[in-house]
Amino acid sequence: MTRGSFPILFITATRIGDAVLSSGLIRRLLDEIPQARFTIVAGPVAAPLFAEVPNLDEVIVFAKAKDGSHWFDLWRKVRGRRWGLVLDMRGSGISRFLNTKRRAIYRKPTGPLVHKVLEAARVLRIEDDPAAPHIFTSPEIEAYADELTAGKGPILALAPAANWVGKTWPLERFSQVAIRLLRNSGAPLANGRLMVLGGRDEANLGRDLKEVVARGQLIDLAGKVDLLTAYACLKRARLFIGNDSGAMHLAAAAGVPTLGLFGPSDERRYGPWGENARAIRGARSLEQIQVVDPNLTQAICHMMDLGVEPVLRAAEKLLAETEGADVRDL
Secondary structure (H helix, E strand, O other), X not given: OOOOOXXXXXXXXXXXXXXXXXXXXXXXXXXXXXXEEEEEEEOOOOXXXXXXXXXXXXXXXXXXXXXXXXXXXXHHHHOOOOEEEEEEOOOOHHHHHOOEEEEEEOXXXXXXXXXXXXXXXXXXXXXXXXXXXXXXXXXXXHHHHHHHOOOOOOEEEEEOXXXXXXXXXXXXXXXXXXXXXXXXXXXXXXOOEEEEOOOHHHOOHHHHHHHHOOOOOEEEOOOOOOHHHHHHHHOOOOEEEEEOOHHHHHHHHHOOOEEEEEOOXXXXXXXXXXXXXXXXXXXXXXXXXXXXXXOOOOOOOOOOOOOHHHHHHHHHHHXXXXXXXXXXXX
């Protein structure tokens, strides 16, 4: 440990979206404790988000084991250090037994429902000034993003995938919205380009959407870049449209005007966070969807009642509201 440093153990979420929503706490701690040093514990999927955090000592990849031994493995890795702060967004029991000057542990909220960013802020008691999600990159990553997005015309970013079919808006509807935003006469993003995002298992999305734009106007990132590169590329987009997913939260954190599509999840808790972020759902409320699928586990698409026209209108409105803004400053 560097002399005079303040070691912080930050235990964050397994899923990308939840990890992004609490990521602003790291920036806030850096601003307030310049000598802070970070050890970050994250699930395998979310761990790459934190590779460029300043003053980083280590990212511990926390992979779950069926027998629960992952907690013992983590205990062995962190128990021997004297921490300045243990910040545990999982609310795990391990945090109560570590040697630390201060501990801040997430507790399941009671009372009125609030957004996950506000839940995270309450852990540090900064709910009056919540920390907006923030992801750190490097000059090299930013330069690579410049290369990947080089070209003329505004960029429409789409993330048509989600971690469950229930939250996935039909791909053909994404295609229809993109065509009308990019190719119709007088369209707000006429002559623009299409950026497609997705994970390793969604590498076919770019192929499925390639007919939306002319040759050379497709930026196909689905399954081809890491999370930090995708995040940096999103900074260069003019508009993002996507399902409730990690990509949606990355887009909002990147500052691109973001339209999140919701059905069987609660936008009051998980909506994209930011001044230029919006959420839209179909005719049914979450409660009405749960009448059909009480545990939200069935292999049913719950997004069919969200039509193309409402999404298109919401996208055009968001573009108009952010007209003339520097995307990276949003």
